[in-house]
Amino acid sequence: MTGNDVGTDGRDGVRPVDSAWFRIPPPGDDGGRVRLFCLPQAGGGTSGFQQWPRVAPGWLEIVPIRLPGREARFDEPLPTDFASVVRQIADAIGRLAQDEAARGRRPVPYALFGHSMGGWLAYETALCLSETAARQPSRVFISGIDGLDHAAVRVAETMDPSYIAEVLGRLSGPAAQLVARPALAEVFASAVASDLAMLRTYTPAFRKVNCPLTVLWSPDDPRTDRDGIRNWEKWTEGAFEVLEFSGGHGFPFESGEAAVAALAARLGPADGIAV
DSSP states (O other): OOSEEEOOOSSSSOOOEEESSOEEOOOSSSSSOEEEEEEOOTTOOGGGGTTHHHHSOTTEEEEEOOOTTSGGGTTSOOOOOHHHHHHHHHHHHHHHHHHHHHTTOOOOOEEEEEETHHHHHHHHHHHHHHHHOSSOOSOEEEESOOOGGGHHHHHHHTTSTTHHHHHHHTOOHHHHHHHTSHHHHHHHHHHHHHHHHHHTTOOOOOOOBSSOEEEEEOTTOTTOOHHHHHGGGGGBSSOEEEEEOOSSTTHHHHTHHHHHHHHHHTTOOGGGSOO
């Protein structure tokens, strides 16, 4: 499936939207919503965000991005090229907005969130959308990854033979529960290895996004440091802030309620969002 399939919800025949890349649930009404597209860490999928909709306010749509080669897309090849994945994600988001506009739906403001590898995906997707989409993200949230001037060092660290085991060892939340099962641990390890190989194809754009940028960070995260996190300020034309949390690398999922509350406070509802 490459396009956005629009199903019938019994009210207006427009929702839900089921794309290869995400699923948009039927809305309760046509106004006041904000959409948050969520990009996972290496090896991760939509399951990492499964608790977020339960703690999010009703106006905030949590939309995890489905990467190839896992979960509902398990039969597809794992991705190998970082830039290609970015283009495909941006294209799917742009098509969604076009489909909704064609059906007379009110535009839904949206933002991007990415954790760890997903943070770099979110940044590059925002840049791609600024060139290709009619509506831009209102904000980019980046979590658990250093800024672009530190990317080469962070990518080089993934070459260490012990890195995959370390990634598996520091999982938390739903992902940790899944890899506790031996069969799923093997599948997850394969996805991590593939995503890290894809990450080694990443060449940062080194351009500024044209929207506010908020970084979520835990000083306890061994894969980031304060200088690396502050480096993100260099890569936005908009407002910048760092929000500190407790916990290790998986802090957004260990304390999902606190993370979602912080995101929601900066997003809306839609009547108050900058778009």
